[in-house]
Amino acid sequence: MKRIFCLYTGGTIGCTDSPNGLTPQQGILIKPIDELAQLHIPSVKIEYSEYPVALDSSAMTPEHWRQIAQDIAERMDQFDGFIVLHGTDTMAWTGAALHWQLAHLAKPVILTGAQRPWVHNGSDGPANFQLALQAASSEQGGVQLAFGGLVLPAYCVKKLDADADTAYGAPNAPLAAPSNSHQPFTLHALNADRAILALKLYPGCETAIAAMINSQAWHGIVIESYGSGNLPQHPALITALAQQARGGTIIINCTQCIAGEVRQGLYAAGDIFNTLGAWPAGRRSVEAAGTWLYTHLGRQAPEVLRQQWQSVASL
Incomplete structure (x- = not known):
């Protein structure tokens, strides 16, 4: 039984x-x-x-x-x-x-x-x-x-x-x-105290989202970007993300679409994510990316984590 x-x-x-x-x-x-x-x-x-x-x-x-x-x-x-x-x-x-x-x-x-x-x-x-x-x-x-x-x-x-x-x-x-x-x-018990921010882009959001990003130091940021992984070329938003990245924040780029894949840099509008050192999510969702960060951050060196995420994103 x-x-x-x-x-x-x-x-x-x-x-x-x-x-x-x-x-x-x-x-x-x-x-x-x-x-x-x-x-x-x-x-x-x-x-x-x-x-x-x-x-x-x-x-x-x-x-x-x-x-x-x-x-x-x-x-x-x-x-x-x-x-x-x-x-x-x-x-x-x-x-x-x-x-x-x-x-x-x-x-x-x-x-x-x-x-x-x-x-x-x-x-x-x-x-x-x-x-x-x-x-x-x-x-x-x-x-x-x-x-x-x-x-x-x-x-x-x-x-x-x-x-x-x-x-x-x-x-x-x-x-x-x-x-x-x-x-x-x-x-692998997650760390609920990690500061993780999940954001969804929408037209006209740039200033408000930049302010949210600047509000504190984040351990991880998950961005639901447009289409294949594109970001508006807005100075305040890009500056805010760059400052977080320089401080060691991991940025993961997910698509807002229900199906399909992030192909970071396919368009010029997405190449800024490469400049920022963001990790493409492939076909993984914001739910998968956000909870992965809660579970994995701090367990390994950033480069090891990046390799582990690449394995997840390539499924």
């Missing part, structure tokens, strides 16, 4: 109605989850756990990502698979953060949630949980997201629809999943 650890962090799947709108609640999923598991996969034993406060995922922080990874790592030898019940707003961020922290993972860690509360008629929660339970009971190791009939690599996931049951996709996922190494499982 396989043992599955199920951790409820909050989110729509466990919400109930309140005067202020849907609110995550504790305790309401234990019975229906147990009943569903006994009906569909009776050979699986689930241990269910909840955090003291059920969070709307819009309130998730890097410290929560670190705690979730720690709680999974502490139980790695006791269970065959893991399910994390999570809100849909930031599930892609948490999935990427867990992917980087849970290194050489031979067991499945599956994130899932719902677009409508389990207690509502017509909820997608039961189907998503059943899919997650099947994935968590499999032999496929790694962090994945099970949602809307799809099981996707968590570090490539994007939320594409605010309403539909098929809310997630992985349009930039590699054709072949990275193979799990035979190295022993390792927890």
Whole structure:
């Protein structure tokens, strides 16, 4: 009999109605989850756990990502698979953060949630949980997201629809999943105190974004640039980025596009990133890049980190 650890962090799947709108609640999923598991996969034993406060995922922080990874790592030898019940707003961020922290993972860690509360008629929660339970009971190791009939690599996931049951996709996922190494499982706990800034360009943003960049010394900056990796040639913005780069800040250049690749320097408008020493993200998302920085900064010398990121970006 396989043992599955199920951790409820909050989110729509466990919400109930309140005067202020849907609110995550504790305790309401234990019975229906147990009943569903006994009906569909009776050979699986689930241990269910909840955090003291059920969070709307819009309130998730890097410290929560670190705690979730720690709680999974502490139980790695006791269970065959893991399910994390999570809100849909930031599930892609948490999935990427867990992917980087849970290194050489031979067991499945599956994130899932719902677009409508389990207690509502017509909820997608039961189907998503059943899919997650099947994935968590499999032999496929790694962090994945099970949602809307799809099981996707968590570090490539994007939320594409605010309403539909098929809310997630992985349009930039590699054709072949990275193979799990035979190295022993390792927890690389992220550093939630790292000063990481994620920015999305928009026409007319240059002065405001430059002020934000200049507001403090950052350990890492992730810029969602235009198209293939282009940046407006605005003196204040470029000066702000150059000053951070001279101070040792790592700058990663991601595309705003849902699919496609950063080809830094293909256009003259993108060559400034090369001058700044920015790292192109390839097909990796802002979620993947931001959480990678939280997990990796400070662990190796900058040049070693650059080589490691190039391996990630080339997938």
